[in-house]
Structure formats: structure tokens, C-alpha cells
Amino acid sequence: MASIVFAILFYLATLLLVxxxxxxISTYARTPVPLKIPTTPAPxxxxxVVLRMTREVVFFxxxxxxxxxxxxxxxxFHASLLLVILRHLRYFTEPVWEWVxxxxxxxxxxxxxxxxxxxxxxxxxxxxxxxxxISTPSDHLMLLLLIGIAASGLMMKFAAHTDVIAVKTYxxxxxxxxxxxxxxxxxxxxxxxLVVSLLVVFPNSKLLHAPGVFFSPTRNQKDDSxxxxxxxxxxxxxxxxx
Amino acid sequence: xxDITAPAYRVFPIIxxxxxxxxxGKGPFVAGEKLNEALGFPGQLVEDWHDRAIGxxxxxxxxxxxxxxxxxxxxxxxxxxxxxxxxxGTQDPKNMPVARQDLLRSVYRRYFTLPGKLFxxxxxxxxxxxxxxxxxxxYFNQCSECRRCSVFCPYGIDTAEITMAAREILDxxxxxxxxxxxxxxxxxxxxxxxxxxxPALLDTLxxxxxxxxxxxxxxxxxxxxxxxAEVLLITPSADFFAEPHIDSLIGYAKVFHATGTSWTLxxxxxxxxxxxxxxxxxxxxxxxxxxxxxxxxxxxxxxxxVGECGHAWRVAYSFWNTLTGVGEGADANDRFAQMLQKxxxxxxxxxxxxxxxxxxxxxxxxxxxxxxxxxKHIITFHDSCNVARGSSMGDLxxxxxxxxxxxxxxxxxxxxxxxxxxxxxxxxxxxxxxxxLTDDLLELRVKGALPRMEVLQQAVDEHGVNFMATIxxxxxxxxxxxxxxxxFDRKMVGGVHQLVSNAIQLGPK
Numbered sequence: 001m002a003s004i005v006f007a008i009l010f011y012l013a014t015l016l017l018v019x020x021x022x023x024x025i026s027t028y029a030r031t032p033v034p035l036k037i038p039t040t041p042a043p044x045x046x047x048x049v050v051l052r053m054t055r056e057v058v059f060f061x062x063x064x065x066x067x068x069x070x071x072x073x074x075x076x077f078h079a080s081l082l083l084v085i086l087r088h089l090r091y092f093t094e095p096v097w098e099w100v101x102x103x104x105x106x107x108x109x110x111x112x113x114x115x116x117x118x119x120x121x122x123x124x125x126x127x128x129x130x131x132x133x134i135s136t137p138s139d140h141l142m143l144l145l146l147i148g149i150a151a152s153g154l155m156m157k158f159a160a161h162t163d164v165i166a167v168k169t170y171x172x173x174x175x176x177x178x179x180x181x182x183x184x185x186x187x188x189x190x191x192x193x194l195v196v197s198l199l200v201v202f203p204n205s206k207l208l209h210a211p212g213v214f215f216s217p218t219r220n221q222k223d224d225s226x227x228x229x230x231x232x233x234x235x236x237x238x239x240x241x242x
Numbered sequence: 243x244x245d246i247t248a249p250a251y252r253v254f255p256i257i258x259x260x261x262x263x264x265x266x267g268k269g270p271f272v273a274g275e276k277l278n279e280a281l282g283f284p285g286q287l288v289e290d291w292h293d294r295a296i297g298x299x300x301x302x303x304x305x306x307x308x309x310x311x312x313x314x315x316x317x318x319x320x321x322x323x324x325x326x327x328x329x330x331g332t333q334d335p336k337n338m339p340v341a342r343q344d345l346l347r348s349v350y351r352r353y354f355t356l357p358g359k360l361f362x363x364x365x366x367x368x369x370x371x372x373x374x375x376x377x378x379x380x381y382f383n384q385c386s387e388c389r390r391c392s393v394f395c396p397y398g399i400d401t402a403e404i405t406m407a408a409r410e411i412l413d414x415x416x417x418x419x420x421x422x423x424x425x426x427x428x429x430x431x432x433x434x435x436x437x438x439x440x441p442a443l444l445d446t447l448x449x450x451x452x453x454x455x456x457x458x459x460x461x462x463x464x465x466x467x468x469x470x471a472e473v474l475l476i477t478p479s480a481d482f483f484a485e486p487h488i489d490s491l492i493g494y495a496k497v498f499h500a501t502g503t504s505w506t507l508x509x510x511x512x513x514x515x516x517x518x519x520x521x522x523x524x525x526x527x528x529x530x531x532x533x534x535x536x537x538x539x540x541x542x543x544x545x546x547x548v549g550e551c552g553h554a555w556r557v558a559y560s561f562w563n564t565l566t567g568v569g570e571g572a573d574a575n576d577r578f579a580q581m582l583q584k585x586x587x588x589x590x591x592x593x594x595x596x597x598x599x600x601x602x603x604x605x606x607x608x609x610x611x612x613x614x615x616x617x618k619h620i621i622t623f624h625d626s627c628n629v630a631r632g633s634s635m636g637d638l639x640x641x642x643x644x645x646x647x648x649x650x651x652x653x654x655x656x657x658x659x660x661x662x663x664x665x666x667x668x669x670x671x672x673x674x675x676x677x678x679l680t681d682d683l684l685e686l687r688v689k690g691a692l693p694r695m696e697v698l699q700q701a702v703d704e705h706g707v708n709f710m711a712t713i714x715x716x717x718x719x720x721x722x723x724x725x726x727x728x729x730f731d732r733k734m735v736g737g738v739h740q741l742v743s744n745a746i747q748l749g750p751k
Binding site for chain 2: 104217
């Protein structure tokens with residue numbers, strides 16, 4: 001029963017995630033940028049912009065300037081999450097890719113540092129007056145959701161093992177549209193339910209910061225306003241109407 | 243006004259505790275019917291303001307990617323929360339950039355996102371009520387659009403973009419701000435923000451020629467409407483009569499004189515400032531900027547140079563090419579822009595800042611200075627927000643910081659930097675930018691100046707600084723007004739070209 005329910009949930013959630021994200025991204029891409037608004041000093045060349053975006057996405061450069069606590073905790077969480085996700089590729093590939101096998105031990109510890117980062121961020125949200133003021137219930141829930149995913153995952157690793165081989169067989173099956181048997185394990189059910197929730201929430205929430213950052217005009221525009229005339233379609237129309 | 247006192251300096255620049263509601267109901271005067279209608283806005287708050295406001299929000303979301311992405315991307319991390327000078331000075335939590343954005347974002351979520359439609363409480367979504375509208379008016383008129391928060395946001399969210407959108411929505415429903423709309427009315431009607439008619443301007447310029455002649459014995463000209471001049475100078479109208487602005491205007495004229503540059507002002511286009519940006523209205527922004535194009539075409543000038551004005555330089559540097567074609571690099575079949583770009587001399591940057599012009603001349607050894615003329619000054623430099631974070635100068639990123647400093651070092655002996663996290667890209671707004679330079683916002687202006695005044699005091703105590711140079715008309719006006727309230731002499735503030743004017747040698751070399 002659970003196997004079928006989760007199969008449906010995962011197919012639906014994946015569909016919602018992909019369609020939702022594609023829709024969002026296409027909206028961002030289609031919305032015009034009428035004016036040059038890079039936050040200066042800004043790079044003058046495309047190469048420079050690529051570098052700026054890379055520093056922003058990989059090292060959270062602006063956040064580093066802003067606040068070392070948020071930067072440290074945020075970066076710890078995101079870097080750990082990346083490792084954890086990559087580590088999970090082993091459950092979707094057969095044979096397991098070599099580099100995925102290589103990062104397994106790091107991914108394991110990353111689960112712990114991810115949890116630490118999340119708890120630190122949540123503590124800030126609760127105990128720093130300014131951040132408590134700006135927090136909505138969904139901000140707290142989002143952290144709780146991620147904490148739940150990390151904690152249930154870690155418990156399966158370190159406290160009550162689940163039959164990972166069976167889990168892997170199940171997911172490999174799903175990838176070929178065959179519904180197998182999922183181990184009836186409470187922790188696993190919790191872990192998977194939370195992941196499904198995350199997939200659904202993603203394209204409808206502030207998690208859109210992930211694709212959003214790439215479309216941020218203050219970061220991705222070149223500082224070449226004097227050298228090249230920048231004109232959006234709706235602004236150009238104003239000229240022809242005259 | 244007499245009861246407005248300066249807030250105490252923080253002993254150590256700690257993040258202030260929150261004082262909810264501290265600045266509630268302290269927004270500026272609302273624009274009256276005539277002012278609004280002159281700009282094509284409804285005279286007063288319309289009956290169906292709710293639907294029109296939501297409609298306008300949808301319209302802006304489809305026209306500005308910045309707004310769309312910024313509405314979605316914020317994660318409430320708090321990086322910006324202690325970065326706004328108005329928050330630091332007022333302690334009102336709604337003056338934290340993220341909280342200010344959320345005033346609009348909460349409504350965006352309610353009307354434009356699924357979770358906000360289904361679970362408004364959960365995601366902090368709100369119906370647009372009259373209270374919310376009033377809150378918008380109040381707090382979006384307590385943002386100077388200085389972009390300091392955008393430096394620190396991991397997604398580059400710029401509150402200025404959101405403030406502009408909010409003000410545009412407010413104007414659309416007839417809930418505009420008096421000061422900005424009045425000024426825009428003047429620029430259309432008379433040609434400049436201060437409402438100086440052409441004949442008065444000519445008079446002023448003739449008076450200036452006499453003053454400079456008396457002081458130096460040299461005929462420095464202040465030409466107006468000269469066809470075929472090489473340079474068209476577009477400068478904030480405050481430069482024509484306000485103190486200390488006028489001393490910088492004299493400085494520009496001396497630089498043009500000493501380098502033998504033929505130049506002119508335009509009586510039709512006697513204003514660099516563009517409050518269309520402040521109210522976030524593209525049509526106003528464009529219409530006001532078009533006057534410069536028109537003047538350049540009519541006078542047949544080869545170069546366009548912009549005087550010391552912060553937001554004007556942002557508009558000129560970043561937007562003029564888009565709005566009016568003042569710049570280069572238009573498509574060959576872009577007739578609108580080519581018409582002007584063919585006329586301009588592209589050996590030079592178009593438009594150029596007066597600091598770029600002067601620095602080029604200094605590097606070419608075409609100017610000589612007696613630096614000792616500025617020895618009475620121990621000088622520091624206040625980076626103006628729009629220059630620092632919305633524009634550049636020269637060929638390299640950061641030229642907007644280096645070039646004015648280079649000029650100061652070239653014309654004076656004593657130059658001191660203020661605390662590093664308050665200069666360059668992290669500079670604090672003077673507290674009067676973004677259409678807030680009005681006496682009905684004096685309390686906000688005084689409080690918003692706190693972080694700048696703190697570090698200035700530090701520079702005074704440690705280095706004996708007695709002159710703060712800046713290249714913005716609003717900074718100059720704001721500081722001369724509020725610095726006495728902090729116990730400083732108002733004469734401490736002045737322009738970079740005021741220092742140039744003091745030291746420049748006009749006689750034969």
C-alpha cells in the first residue's frame with residue numbers, strides 16, 4: 001500500500017517541481033529588464049559577470065559582507081546540502097558512479113553539519129530580535145521541514161538502519177515506471193514524506209531564491225550602459241509611438 | 243522644527259533595539275490635486291484604489307524583472323536588516339529593508355501567489371486594506387533609494403526598486419507625495435527643479451561672472467544657450483544659487499576656462515536632477531531626460547557633461563543611453579539614438595561626469611593648482627549613494643570612488659578617509675535622498691543622518707577633519723541643514739569642485 005502511495009506521491013511531486021520551476025524560470029526569463037541597474041561597482045565584461053555570479057552562488061559573497069554569522073551558518077547548510085544530495089545519487093544509479101562512491105563518507109558527515117547549520121539558522125530566527133520580527137510562520141516551518149529531513153535521514157544512518165538496498169531497488173524501479181516494494185519502516189516514511197513536501201513547496205515559496213539569484217539584474221548585468229544602448233521591447237515602443 | 247534634536251551617537255556602533263511604530267504616521271505631506279493632475283495622476287485617492295493598485299502591481303510585475311524576482315527571492319535571512327541608515331537612526335523595524343519590502347511583498351503574496359491565496363497567515367500575506375495603503379505611503383516615503391541594502395543581499399534584492407514600484411502604485415491611485423510631485427511639475431513648467439525662470443538664470447550667471455572677476459581678476463564666462471559649443475553642461479539647478487553648491491559651479495567654469503573648452507548651459511534644460519526616478523515612473527523619468535537630448539540636438543554640442551549631483555549621475559550614466567540615446571553603441575538602424583550619437587564625439591565618454599572631465603585634464607597636465615590654497619582644510623570625502631552604487635566613472639569598476647579622491651589629492655594636501663565600512667560601496671546615504679529632502683520629513687532626515695554623522699565625528703576627533711567634500715546637490719543641501727543640529731558648522735560641507743576652484747591657477751602658466 002505504502003509503496004503505491006509513495007510512488008504516486010513521488011511522480012506527482014516531481015512533476016509539480018519540474019513544471020513549477022520551468023514555469024517560474026520562464027516567467028523570469030520573459031519579464032523584460034527596461035533599465036540598467038547593476039549594483040556598482042560592477043564588472044564591465046561578460047566574463048566579469050560570470051565571475052561575480054560564481055562568487056555569489058558558490059561563496060555567498062554579498063552575505064559574507066553583510067553578516068558573518070548568517071554567512072557561516074547559511075554556507076555550512078547549503079554546502080552540506082549539496083554534498084548530501086550528491087551522496088543520494090547512489091540510490092538512483094546502478095552501478096554507482098565512481099565519484100559518487102568517493103564522496104559517500106563526506107556526504108555522511110555533511111548530514112550532520114547540515115543539521116547544525118539549520119539549527120543555528122533557526123536559533124537566529126528565534127533569538128535575534130530583528131530576525132524574529134521579520135519571520136513568518138512559513139519561515140519557521142521551512143527550517144523545521146529541512147531539519148526533519150536531515151534528522152530522519154541521519155537516524156536511519158546512525159540509529160535505526162533501514163533496508164537501503166530495498167529502498168534503492170524501489171527507486172530504481174520508479175525510474176523505469178515499475179512500482180516495487182518499499183520497506184515498511186516508520187523513519188523512512190517520515191523521511192520520504194518530508195522530501196515529497198519539500199519538492200511540492202519548492203516552486204511555490206521563497207525557495208525560489210535558488211533560480212531567482214541567476215535572474216537578479218543587480219548582479220547579472222554588465223556595467224556598460226554608456227557603451228551599449230540597452231533597450232527593452234516595451235520601452236522601444238515608446239519611441240516608435242512618438 | 244525647533245523640537246527636532248539629533249539622536250545620541252552610539253558609543254559602539256551596535257545594532258539598535260527595535261522600537262515598533264517609532265516612525266508611524268511620520269511620512270511626508272500628501273500631494274494635492276493640482277500637483278497630481280499636472281503629472282497625469284488622479285488628483286486624489288480614487289474610489290477604486292484597491293483594484294487599481296492591484297492592477298498596477300500586476301502591470302509592474304510584468305514589466306520589471308527586478309520586481310518580479312525580488313518579490314519571490316527573499317528568504318528573510320536578515321542580512322540587510324541592520325544596513326539602512328533610517329533603521330539605524332529611527333529604530334523603527336519597518337525601516338529595516340526586508341520589512342519595508344515585506345509591506346509590498348505581503349500583498350504580492352496574497353494576490354499573486356498560490357500559497358498566499360490559500361494560506362495567507364502562514365506565509366505572511368495580507369489583504370490590501372486602507373491601513374496597508376497608508377503604511378505603504380508612510381514607509382515607502384522613508385526610503386531614500388540609496389541601494390545600500392542591495393550590496394549585502396545574497397540575491398541582490400534592491401529595496402530602491404521596490405520603493406519605486408510602491409510609489410508608482412501610490413501615484414496611480416492618487417496618493418502621491420507632495421515634494422516630489424511638486425518638483426516634477428516645476429521641471430516641466432519652468433525647466434528646473436527650483437523653478438528658476440530663464441531670465442533669472444541669466445541674471446544669476448552674469449552676477450557670477452562679476453563675482454569671479456572681482457575675486458580673481460579674470461573673465462571666467464558662464465555661457466548660456468550657445469549654439470555650437472563643444473560641451474553642454476547639465477547640472478543640478480541648486481548649483482545656480484544654493485550654498486555651497488554655487489562654489490562648485492564656479493569650479494566647473496574655471497576648469498572649462500583654464501582648459502580653453504567652449505561650453506554652454508541650456509536655459510530650456512537647466513536641470514540635471516530627475517525626480518522621475520524617485521517616484522518610479524518610467525514616463526516621467528523619460529520625459530524629464532528627453533529635455534537633455536533636445537538641448538543637445540538644438541545646441542549641436544559634441545559632449546555632454548554632468549555636474550555634481552548624485553541621482554542625476556545615476557540617471558545620466560545608467561539610464562540616459564536607454565531613455566534618450568545620450569551615449570554610444572546604438573544599433574545602426576536605431577534612428578532615434580543614432581540621430582544624436584552621430585553628433586556626439588566618441589573619443590570621450592558620453593555622458594561624462596564633471597569629475598571625469600577634470601581628472602582627464604589633470605592627467606593631461608592642462609591644469610595647474612596651488613594646493614596650499616586648500617591648506618586650511620582637512621578634507622574627507624562622503625561617497626554619495628547613487629554615484630557609489632548606481633553608476634561608475636572612468637574605465638575601471640570603482641572609478642566613481644577613485645576619480646573624485648584623485649582630484650581632491652591633486653588640489654589639496656590634507657585628505658583623510660572616514661571609517662572603511664561607511665565609504666565607497668558601503669557608504670551611508672546623507673539621509674535626504676530619494677525625494678525626501680523636504681522639511682516635512684526633517685525628523686527622518688536628522689535621524690537618518692546618524693550613521694554618517696557618527697563617523698564624521700570620529701574623523702573630526704581623530705584627525706581634525708574640518709571639510710567634508712561630496713559630489714551631490716542633495717547631500718550638500720541635506721548636510722548644510724542637519725549638520726548644525728549635530729553641532730557641526732554647516733560650512734564644513736562642500737563640493738569637490740569647490741576645492742578645485744580654490745586651488746586652480748587661471749593666469750598664464
